């Protein structure tokens with residue numbers, strides 16, 4: 001009920017903002033719908049806003065809070081149905097393909113050809129940015145979800161080294177719990193539960209199992225013993241969050257690690273933006289490492305901006321926005337602040353901190369070795385219906401409605417029905 005009300009409020013807000021906006025039709029400026037509302041995300045968004053405003057292009061901001069973008073997509077559907085699509089919209093993976101198939105997106109082929117996108121945007125992103133040979137969105141970055149963020153002094157004070165295996169991690173959680181520190185900062189929202197599940201499932205299933213279960217949707221892999229192990233590990237995570245986890249926003253969970261109230265957060269690398277925004281330094285104040293047992297894999301999601309067809313060709317402002325997004329200097333400046341890594345393969349890592357450098361190296365290595373997989377939680381493994389079916393089971397299990405065995409059975413059934 002609460003999230004329904006939130007959604008209704010978001011839609012009302014969206015419609016009222018649009019009604020009062022002089023640039024909502026795309027002429028003279030851009031109206032940008034996105035879910036970058038935390039401190040770190042807003043700082044990154046400002047890099048893009050400033051870039052456009054320096055070119056004389058007015059920016060109308062249309063923020064809709066909610067990681068994973070579910071609420072933003074609800075607002076977007078209402079806007080499109082009302083015949084009033086925003087100029088540019090943050091989108092993820094299969095959602096982009098869906099909007100392109102509905103004929104809602106402007107064709108960016110001219111911009112892409114002029115800027116040589118085919119040569120510099122990696123295949124993993126092109127599969128979501130190009131539909132039937134047409135460029136339909138501009139990739140901003142590459143995030144990945146199988147990261148852990150840790151408070152360094154909390155770990156040092158408790159004699160905890162960076163865990164290499166699931167067993168090491170489970171032991172570290174016990175140590176922190178015994179010391180009276182919340183082991184894991186978590187926000188109980190379905191997309192956050194699912195973000196944790198990306199990494200936990202990868203650790204339990206391994207890359208082949210992850211591919212079979214979540215990319216190929218093979219019922220045997222979905223119903224395997226390894227999947228039960230994944231849910232058993234989720235139950236261990238659940239036992240190590242604080243009592244107030246329910247409904248907490250992800251950035252407030254990050255703040256718990258920053259403040260030393262909690263040891264770890266399992267979250268995508270947008271969490272790094274919060275540490276940086278708080279003036280923290282990687283390696284000194286906080287640590288970043290791949291979730292134990294997934295050191296060779298990357299579960300990724302890429303933010304892209306879809307340019308909604310405003311009736312005719314891509315507008316000059318949309319083309320300028322797309323060009324700005326893919327410029328090498330913007331790719332470095334933005335991603336340094338956002339916590340993600342560039343969507344181009346030819347950007348230097350010189351300006352990135354240690355976590356960013358590792359992110360870039362891990363991404364290149366995983367792409368090379370075949371260990372780069374779309375994130376289930378962030379819409380890069382499946383279309384929305386399957387993603388939501390997985391969310392439901394993961395969250396019900398996390399909240400104790402199902403034991404692990406039941407969760408496995410429910411997962412097989414839910415995925416089958418959702419296809």
Ligand code: BGC
Nearest residue numbers: 035066067068069270303378
């Ligand atoms: C997006 C990130 C964003 C995060 C939390 C993810 O779905 O890809 O850019 O920072 O949600 O809002």
